[in-house]
Amino acid sequence: MNVHDRAKVDEASVLRNRDAGSLLIRATDVSKIYEMGEQTVRALDGVSLDIAEGEFVAIMGASGSGKSTMMNLIGALDRPTSGTLTINGRDIGALSSDDLADLRNKTIGFVFQQFNLLARTPALRQVMLPLLYAQPRPPDIEALARHRLDQVGLISRLDHHPRQLSGGQQQRVAIARALVNNPKILLADEPTGALDSKTSEDIMALFTDLNKDGITVILVTHEAEIAAFAQRRIHFRDGRITEDEGRGPASVLAGGAR
Amino acid sequence: MTLLDSLAIAWTALRSNLLRSILTTLGIVIGVASVIVLVAVGSGARSEVERQIAALGSNMLVVFSGSSRVMGRAAGAGTDLPLAESDMAAIRDKVPGVVAISGQLNGSGPVVFGNNNWTTTISGIHADFATVRDWPIVSGRDFTPQDIRGTAKVALIGETVVKQLFPGEEPVGATIRVKNAPFQVVGVLGTKGPSSFGRDQDDLILLPMTTARGQIIGKSQVQTDQVGQIYIKFSDGTDLKEAGEDIETLLRQRRRIQPGAEDSFSVRNLAEFMKARTEVLSTMTYLLAATSIISLIVGGIGIMNIMLVSVTERTREIGLRMAVGGRSGDIMRQFLVEAVTLCLIGGIFGTVLGAAAAAIVANAAQWPVLISPSVIGLALGSAAITGIVFGYFPARRAASLNPIDALRSE
Structure with missing residues (x-):
């Protein structure tokens, strides 16, 4: 696996080098503080972080480490309490809810542990969902959805409802949905948490392929085996980054000396 | 998200809880049916009364012998004189119009x-x-x-x-x-x-x-x-009240009735009498209107209740929609469309039910059935308004969900 993996990493590095310098996410001294009754919880405590386009990053940490909060911020689902976070050049602390929705729609594709597919809805319509919210709406959204289902190997299942699909197939539908609006970031939150190890490996292989094609993959996980697929692993504990391993030349270049 | 998309989503959601949707919409069905019955029967009855007034003859007064207050009081002997040809001739000659x-x-x-x-x-x-x-x-x-x-x-x-x-x-x-x-x-x-x-x-x-x-x-x-x-x-434009008073004066003179004594005859405007009945009818109409408003409100509260349940059940779905780019406005509109769709479906069934009920009532009372497009418009309009009014609160609750919490909910 090591040799195989290394080869993939090398290819990815080549790609990243081609895009070197295009910074996608920059967190500067980001904190997130929750008030819970009398208690104040510092979920993120002054985190700074750069992620360049084309990277394959795993965000790791135990529960309560701040990794989920970081994911919510990178996913433009939330705004930082202090510090600045820019995604694709836009400061999410300064955006309205509607602008955040548009940013999520166009720039970020979400993949969840529990797939979050709509009940009683065929795969094709699941994948079309983000396009229904796109403004302006691209022409022929059905063809776009079909293309993405083909890409994840489910073109023969486009009429199937979630109940008629296996867990791995459901997650593939969810990935097709995440890709359909051609986002820059694929943000996956424990994407293999509900899958067996064989299926998990298939899904991770798919992420690796997608990353090779140029999309930035950010993986939130607590499993080291899954994180091993990523080229770069960022460890969180108590709301801070404790380790940032495998930081590629691209992000070093993009981020400079920080 | 277009209105058509919202409609498709609403339809899927309503169909997936078919029994619940049907039961919820019953209140609206009854409310709308009573609106239809109210207007159809009300206007049918009114047109019937108008027909009866027209059948009496227009600009007409009737003179009866006997006091208008004979009921409950013994009329004095000889006061109940019959009306005679000579009375008729006198009225024709002396009362203008x-x-x-x-x-x-x-x-x-x-x-x-x-x-x-x-x-x-x-x-x-x-x-x-x-x-x-x-x-x-x-x-x-x-x-x-x-x-x-x-x-x-x-x-x-x-x-x-x-x-x-x-x-x-x-x-x-x-x-x-x-x-x-x-x-x-x-x-x-x-x-x-x-x-x-x-x-x-x-x-x-x-x-x-x-x-x-x-x-x-x-x-x-x-x-x-x-x-x-x-x-x-009387000729058109004659003041029938004045004409009636003229007749009364004339007949009192002819019968030599002392001032202060009761008339031994009565002059009536039957059309006025019928109009008074129309007013009774409109009182009934108000009552029916109150009934339909109340059932629409009760039905609307049912809609609101079930929409709140639906928002709670579908919190994760709402979270997902927000994560993939749904704006608050999109979510709001989706749930409003759902509430209005539910009410409109109830409205359509209510219209059919109400039309049938109105036809039965009209048939029994031998009134004309009056179900015009504007009545149906009114009924469906009030159903839609009920949907908007009572769907607003649940829809706003859905739209104001935090996407993170919504995604995390079970």
């Missing part, structure tokens, strides 16, 4: 033609009767003043009598026997339909006043110049 005037003296008895016989109302009238009552002669001719003066043995017959005595035959020119005396039918009266009290107004025959009084109705009981009631038609 009289166009036509006729007495009507009622009796009843058997009428025979061939093997058919029928007991009906027999009325003695003057030549102007058809004009006064706006009652057309549909075949044959009306009475002439000569018929009246000459105590002619002629008759005008109502539609019901035609049906009873002349099934499939031409009545005009035939000779019928009224209380065993031969009369020639000279004309047939147009159909008036039932009166406001349900009496068949077409079940009668009319004879010249003079003939009827002398030979048919009273003989011994009736005084020689008695005329029964007096119907007076």
Whole structure:
């Protein structure tokens, strides 16, 4: 696996080098503080972080480490309490809810542990969902959805409802949905948490392929085996980054000396 | 997200909880059905009353003998003088605006033609009767003043009598026997339909006043110049209230009634009387309107309740929609569309149910059924408004969810 993996990493590095310098996410001294009754919880405590386009990053940490909060911020689902976070050049602390929705729609594709597919809805319509919210709406959204289902190997299942699909197939539908609006970031939150190890490996292989094609993959996980697929692993504990391993030349270049 | 997308989502959501959707919408069904019944029956009844008023004859006053306050009070001897030809003549000569005037003296008895016989109302009238009552002669001719003066043995017959005595035959020119005396039918009266009290107004025959009084109705009981009631038609624009007062003054003088004493007759405007009944009807209409508003409110609360349940159940779905780019406005609109769709479906069923109920009521009461497109528009409109009003709160709750919490919910 090591040799195989290394080869993939090398290819990815080549790609990243081609895009070197295009910074996608920059967190500067980001904190997130929750008030819970009398208690104040510092979920993120002054985190700074750069992620360049084309990277394959795993965000790791135990529960309560701040990794989920970081994911919510990178996913433009939330705004930082202090510090600045820019995604694709836009400061999410300064955006309205509607602008955040548009940013999520166009720039970020979400993949969840529990797939979050709509009940009683065929795969094709699941994948079309983000396009229904796109403004302006691209022409022929059905063809776009079909293309993405083909890409994840489910073109023969486009009429199937979630109940008629296996867990791995459901997650593939969810990935097709995440890709359909051609986002820059694929943000996956424990994407293999509900899958067996064989299926998990298939899904991770798919992420690796997608990353090779140029999309930035950010993986939130607590499993080291899954994180091993990523080229770069960022460890969180108590709301801070404790380790940032495998930081590629691209992000070093993009981020400079920080 | 277009309206059509929202509709498709709403439809899927409603169908996936079919029984719940149906039960929820029942309140709206009932509310809308009562709106339909209310308007259809209300306007049907009103048009029926208007028809009855028109059937009475327009610009008309009626003089009855006997005090209008006879009920519950013993009238003094001799105060209940019958109305006479001379009273009629005096009214015609002295009250301004009289166009036509006729007495009507009622009796009843058997009428025979061939093997058919029928007991009906027999009325003695003057030549102007058809004009006064706006009652057309549909075949044959009306009475002439000569018929009246000459105590002619002629008759005008109502539609019901035609049906009873002349099934499939031409009545005009035939000779019928009224209380065993031969009369020639000279004309047939147009159909008036039932009166406001349900009496068949077409079940009668009319004879010249003079003939009827002398030979048919009273003989011994009736005084020689008695005329029964007096119907007076006034020219358009006559103030009927003033005319009524003129008649009252005139008749009090003629009967030498002392100031302060009760009238021994009464002057009535039947159309006014009918209009008063219309007002009773509109009171009932308000009552029905209140009922339908209440059921729409109750139905709306049911909708709100079930929409809140739906928002709670679908919190994760809402979170997902927000994560993939749904704006608060999109979520809000989706749930509003869902509530309105639910109400409109209820509205359509309610319209059908209400139309059926209105048809049954109208059929039973022999009113015309009045279900116009505007009534259906009103009914569906009120259903839609109910959906918007009661869907607003659940929709706003859905739209104001935090996507992170929504995604994390079970």
